[in-house]
Amino acid sequence: MSTSLYERLGESTGIRALVDAIVVRHLKNPAISKRYEPLAGDPERLEEVTQHLCDFLEAGTGGPATYKGKNMVEAHRGMNISGEEYIAVLDDIVGAMQEREVDEATQKDILFIAYSLKPEIVRL
Numbered sequence: 809m810s811t812s813l814y815e816r817l818g819e820s821t822g823i824r825a826l827v828d829a830i831v832v833r834h835l836k837n838p839a840i841s842k843r844y845e846p847l848a849g850d851p852e853r854l855e856e857v858t859q860h861l862c863d864f865l866e867a868g869t870g871g872p873a874t875y876k877g878k879n880m881v882e883a884h885r886g887m888n889i890s891g892e893e894y895i896a897v898l899d900d901i902v903g904a905m906q907e908r909e910v911d912e913a914t915q916k917d918i919l920f921i922a923y924s925l926k927p928e929i930v931r932l
C-alpha cells in the first residue's frame with residue numbers, strides 16, 4: 809500500500825508543526841496579516857482556528873482527525889478575499905513546507921489540494 813499524504817507530512821505532530829509555521833508566516837505577510845490581526849490578539853481563538861486548520865489538513869490527507877469547523881464557503885463568506893490574497897496564502901504554505909523540509913512530491917500534492925479550494929474561498 810502507498811504511504812498516505814498524512815503519513816508523508818509526519819502525521820499529527822508534523823501537521824501541527826507545519827500549521828504553526830504557516831500561521832507565523834500569515835501574521836508576518838504584509839499581503840494578508842491584517843486578516844489575521846484579530847486572531848493574534850485573541851490567543852484562545854487563535855488556538856481554536858489553528859486546531860481547526862490542523863484537523864482540516866489531517867482529515868483531508870487521510871489522517872484520523874475529524875474536522876469540526878465551518879466548511880470553506882461558510883468560513884470565508886463575506887470576507888471578499890482577492891486572488892492576490894489567495895496567492896499570498898499559497899506562498900506561505902509553500903514557504904512553510906520548504907522550511908519544514910517536506911519533500912517536493914508532497915509539496916506538489918498539498919499545493920494542488922490547496923489550489924483546488926480557490927473557488928470555495930475567493931470573493932464569496
Ligand code: HEM
Pocket residue numbers: 840843844847856857860861864876877878879883884889893894895897922923925929
Ligand atoms: C488553501 C486555502 C485556505 C484554507 C485551506 C483555509 C482554511 C481555513 C480554515 C479551516 C479555517 C477555520 C474555520 C473555522 O474555525 O471554522 C479558516 C479561517 C480563516 N481563514 Fe482561511 N483558508 C484558506 C485561505 C484563506 C485566505 C486566502 C484568507 C484571506 C487572506 C483566509 C482567511 C481566514 C481567516 C481570517 C480565518 C479566521 C476566521 C475567524 O476568525 O473565524 N483563509 N480558514
